[in-house]
Amino acid sequence: MTGGMGTAETTITLNGAEVTGRAPADTTLVRWLREQAHAYEVKEGCNEGTCGTCTVLVDGRAATGCTTLAVQVDGAAVETSASLADGEELSPLQAKFWETGAAQCGFCTQGMLMSAVELLRSGVEVTPAVVREHLHGNLCRCTGYQAIVDAVVDAAAEGATR
Template sequence: MAQVSITVNGRQRTADVEPRLLLVHFLREHLNLTGTHVGCDTSQCGACTVLLDGRSAKSCTLFAVQADGSEVTTIEGLADGDRLHPLQEGFWEEHGLQCGYCTPGMIMSAVNLLHDNPQPTEQEIRDGLDGNLCRCTGYQHIVNAVQHAAERTNRG
């Protein structure tokens, strides 16, 4: 067992874990933060995407011990109290989700995308979300959702 101390959604969490425990399972099973999903086992789908020290990371490809001392933000930590994050608003307004399973990871990747590029073109949005798979929407409404959030954020 190894001790890890990770700040998750602003709260410090300390636990003894197996060294092989994946970060995603630490979040889901130790902290009951089940909004982060597992859709594959080869880092293709992106359903497990979280922010690790502010950058998007696939939490099924990291051991919890690798995140020791880091800050993690999950989908549960994105809204500001009752106020949804602009990307959450965008996904809702633009019908950017159907089954919702890829959505948390998709949103966390989009957070990273808009952080790096607050006014992306459509092609830049598509390129930026290339590491996240959605089987329901055909991506067009997801692109609209990111554009919606970008416009909102830039208008202030």
């Protein structure tokens, strides 16, 4: 080791499968997921924690992958949008995103979906106002947000948790 923090081995359960990787100790979770676990569905956006594009669930809680170090989640269960579909069949939430036009360019969609999954699993009553508040950390440049809100409210009304 010549200067720096050195490397660290990190093991997570990613979408139900154990993954181990070794990277510099200051590697962000989003970078680790893409480079060590090949989870390319996780996108890098602002790298400052403000856009929500890299949102994943860590032990069921939404976390921005750009402000979380991989070593901080060693031993945790991490879920990405790849965990939602059942083979070729979209999850109920993904289907609602498709039906309402909530996903346009698709860049923010992974983070929006994972933040919405956290909300759907929370047990709180899902209203348009609750969805807007819960997704406040996820930015979208394409949709104007209403289609996203509609998709989440519709999915909740049908009892969706993914």
